[in-house]
Amino acid sequence: MGYLSLDFRKAKGASDSRMSDHIERRVIAPNVDPTRTHLNRELVRMPEGIRERDDAIAARISSAGIRRKITHDQVRAIRVMLSGTHEDMTEIEKAGRLDDWCRDSMDWLYRTFGRENVVSAVLHMDEHTPHIHATLVPIVTGERRKAGQKKPKEGGRTYRKKANAVRLCADDVLNRTRLIAYHDDYAKVMAKYGLQRGVRGSEARHVSTAQYYRDLRRQTGKLEENVRQLQAEQEEAEKRLETARKEINTQRLEAVKVEAKTAIIAKVGSLLGSGKIKELEADNRSFRTR
Secondary structure, three states, X not given: OEEEEEEEEEEOOOOOHHHHHHHOOOOOOOXXXXXXXXXXXXXXXXXXOOOOHHHHHHXXXXXXXXXXXXXXXXXXXXXXXXXXXXXXXXXHHHOOOHHHHHHHHHHHHHHHHOHHHEEEEEEEOOOOOOEEEXXXXXXXXXXXXXXXXXXXXXXXXXXXOOOOOEEEOHHHHOOHHHHHHHHHHHHHHHHHHOEEOOOOXXXXXXXXXXXXXXXXXXXXXXXXXXXXXXXXXXXXHHHHHHHHHHHHHHHHHHHHHHHHHHHHHHXXXXXXXXOHHHHHHHHHHHHHOO
C-alpha cells in the first residue's frame, strides 16, 4: 500500500505568475516531457471571459464581498498538490481509474474548501508521476481565529465584529489542527486506491518545485564537473597509450635492425667459410685474361 501526497503552499503577494507559468506550461521545466503535454487536463471550468489562473484568483477575491482592505503582501491563493506514490499512481492509470481518482480528489476539495474557492485545477501527465495542481482562494467567514484570544486595552473602545464577515485569511485555512484533519479526511477518500496518509509527526517533507530545480541544478553541476574530470583523465590516458605505442614500435624497429645486421654478418661469415669469395675472385681473373 502506497502513500498519498497532499501538499499546501501559500502563494504570497499580489501575483503568483511564476507558478502559473509552470502550471499552464507557458514555461517548460526540465522535468517535463513535451511529447506528453497534450495529455494534461483542466479540471475546473473557469468563469466566462477568464482563461488564466491569476485572473481567476483575482475574480474570486473581487466577487467574494470582502469589505476589509487587502494588503499588497497578503496571501491571495493557496497551492494544493495532490498525488501519490509513483508506482501506485502508475497502477491507477494502467487500471483505467485515473478519471475516478481525479473526480474523487476534486469532490474532496470542493467539499472541504467550497466549490467557489477552488478556482483552478490541472492534471499534469507530462511529468514523472501524475498529479493535480489545484488553486484555492482562502475565503472564510466569521471572526478571526485569534481574535477571541486578544484582550482589549484598558480604557480602549471595543468593537463588535460581525459573525458572518467575509475575510481573506490563509492562516485560518492552514492552521496545524486543520492540516492534520485534511490529511486524515483525504486518506479516507484515497483508501480505495491503495493510498494511505504518511506517519504523523514524520520529518519527511514535500520538496517544493523551486527547491527541486535548485537541487537539480546543483546535481547537474556536480555531474558536469565529474564528466569534465573523466574526460581529462581519458585524454591523459590516451596520451600515455600513444607514447607507449611509439616506444614499443621503436623497440621493435631496433630489434629488426639488430636481426638484419646479425643475418648479414652470418651470411658473410658463411660465404667466407665456404670459399665462395675465392671462387668469385678466380672467375674474375679468368675473365680479365681473355
